[in-house]
Amino acid sequence: MQPPTLTTERLVLRPLEPRDAEAVHRACQDADILRWTTVPNPYQFKHAEEFVGVISPAGWSGDTLYNFGVFTADGTFVGSMGLVGLTRLGAPECRAELGFWTDPRQRGHGYTAEAARAVARWSFRELGVERLEWLAEVGNEASRAVARSVGFVMEGTQRARMVNAGVRRDVWVGALLPQDFGISARTPYRPGG
Numbered sequence: 001m002q003p004p005t006l007t008t009e010r011l012v013l014r015p016l017e018p019r020d021a022e023a024v025h026r027a028c029q030d031a032d033i034l035r036w037t038t039v040p041n042p043y044q045f046k047h048a049e050e051f052v053g054v055i056s057p058a059g060w061s062g063d064t065l066y067n068f069g070v071f072t073a074d075g076t077f078v079g080s081m082g083l084v085g086l087t088r089l090g091a092p093e094c095r096a097e098l099g100f101w102t103d104p105r106q107r108g109h110g111y112t113a114e115a116a117r118a119v120a121r122w123s124f125r126e127l128g129v130e131r132l133e134w135l136a137e138v139g140n141e142a143s144r145a146v147a148r149s150v151g152f153v154m155e156g157t158q159r160a161r162m163v164n165a166g167v168r169r170d171v172w173v174g175a176l177l178p179q180d181f182g183i184s185a186r187t188p189y190r191p192g193g
Contacts, residue, residue: 003060004126006068006118013068013081013115015060016052020069023077024048027103036140037101038164056082070102070115078106081115083123085133095131096123098176100146107142113149117181120150124178130185134174137164144172152176 003015016024025048027033034041052069059065059082067082079102086096098119102112123129134152136143148154152174161171178185 001060001063001066003066004122006122008114008118010073011078011111011115011118012071012073012075013118014071016056016067016069016080018049018053020077021045021048021052023103024052024069024080027077027079027101030104032104032142033101036137036143037099038162039101041165068115068119070111072106072111076106077103078111078115079103081112081119083119083127083129083132093130094128095133096127096129097133097135098123099135100143110149112146116146116150120176121181121183124181124183124185128186130178130187132176134176135161135171137162138170138172140172144174147174150176151180153180 006013025045028039028043028048033039034043040047056067059067064086065082065084067080070078070081072078079100081100083096084099087093098116100112100116120132123132134147138157154172154174156173157170158173159170160168162169177189179189
């Protein structure tokens, strides 16, 4: 897929580029990013170079990972926001997982939720995603606060869902549907109950 650039009132979301490696490396020294995400620990500059120069571009070209760098209008790096776990794009069962992390210097401004709403809308309208999932290790209250502010409905806890630092861990799960944003889905939805 040809990577798009998304804009919001305050942000520009674009594919990460080699020139972003330094900002990614600096952000990923943060203890919370290292604790709650699956980035390598310790996070070395070579990891940032690989992420922006190999992993992210390969994801776009192979339709396996759609990762955006999030920037303020003046070009300040905010963080990373992407769709992972893409399942059968274009099919009725089309779903994806939204993953993100934020540079600690940019937290508390609402940037991550703003970027997440933009990526969610794009995924529903352009990719035909009919279920967007959010997962975070149990205890990651900051991630859950972002997901709730975007409109994700918390669905519960899945036991032993992820491996982080060589340990299988429980995760919280939430979902967002196109209908939650006033967007029609291709497949009708009939809630249970």
